[in-house]
Ligand SMILES: C=CC1=C(C)c2cc3[nH]c(cc4nc(cc5[nH]c(cc1n2)c(C)c5CCC(=O)O)C(CCC(=O)O)=C4C)c(C)c3C=C
Ligand SMILES: [Fe+2]
């Protein structure tokens with residue numbers, strides 16, 4: 001029995017007739033907002049050595065002995081509060097993005113292309129996505145992780161998952177990998193558009209907070225560029241909008257565990273702002289290409305409460321770019337050179 005999976009024909013025949021498959025990926029959600037589904041999801045997620053960089057044996061004891069006994073119940077409640085009739089917002093929005101990108105590609109004359117969505121953790125898996133592309137006869141593949149700012153735990157980990165599948169294939173496809181797009185002009189424009197639409201409607205807040213998903217500071221010390229790419233994103237958007245730099249702050253959210261993470265922390269910043277007489281803020285979260293637990297629950301609910309309890313008066317969250325037309329146009333612009 002060969003360890004390589006077979007394909008009936010040489011899929012690489014006819015170089016110029018090749019069809020291009022786009023695997024549009026994001027992080028992934030549990031299958032349901034229940035402790036059992038959360039346990040499965042968190043076990044896969046938190047066992048990834050790119051996510052937690054402490055010695056394996058020690059971490060496995062902590063993960064299985066403590067975290068997977070406590071966290072699934074707590075996280076299930078949080079997921080329940082954002083769950084919709086379409087399931088997890090992240091999965092639903094990612095599907096909408098894939099469908100829209102597929103339509104746009106056809107409109108732009110790329111008939112021999114097909115977009116399939118997949119998730120790094122949970123379902124639909126990266127393996128299922130790659131197999132779906134192969135079954136459709138798509139033999140050039142663009143891996144498109146929807147993380148604008150490269151980081152090892154997100155983009156790097158997606159690469160690991162793809163290579164873990166492809167190492168079992170007999171015919172490895174022609175492969176292109178998008179490892180980030182935070183400087184893409186159309187992406188920056190689309191963030192700027194979403195902010196100006198909010199400002200036109202609600203006026204300029206005292207502070208515009210750019211809250212990025214955090215990571216342990218150790219990752220930065222070990223060379224992960226994510227922190228720098230986040231600050232660059234803020235700078236590019238601020239320049240595009242011609243905003244006063246003093247009106248803007250970049251912060252990092254979603255801390256997990258006891259170690260130091262990237263600072264300033266979003267929650268601590270929001271708790272401190274009213275003491276500086278800043279009671280009117282708007283928050284945007286450019287590292288999330290789709291709304292998810294970390295925006296809909298943590299930013300919309302938890303952090304709002306923190307700010308208001310500290311004396312804050314006006315708090316608004318500006319939605320992720322999701323399936324906005326200008327966002328899908330930006331994503332098309334990112335992959336165009338690879339088509
Ligand atoms: C444990 C360490 C974690 C690191 C490092 C981390 C980096 C990281 N994550 C995202 C994007 C998302 N994370 C999401 C949820 C989430 N993240 C962690 C932990 C780390 N993330 C956990 C444990 C969870 C699960 C929720 C919980 O139990 O609290 C999500 C949302 C998923 C959803 O279903 O909605 C996203 C998206 C980035 C961009 C990033 C590094 C830069
Ligand atoms: Fe995360």
Ligand SMILES: [Fe+2]
Nearest residue numbers: 254293294298
């Ligand atoms: Fe969170």
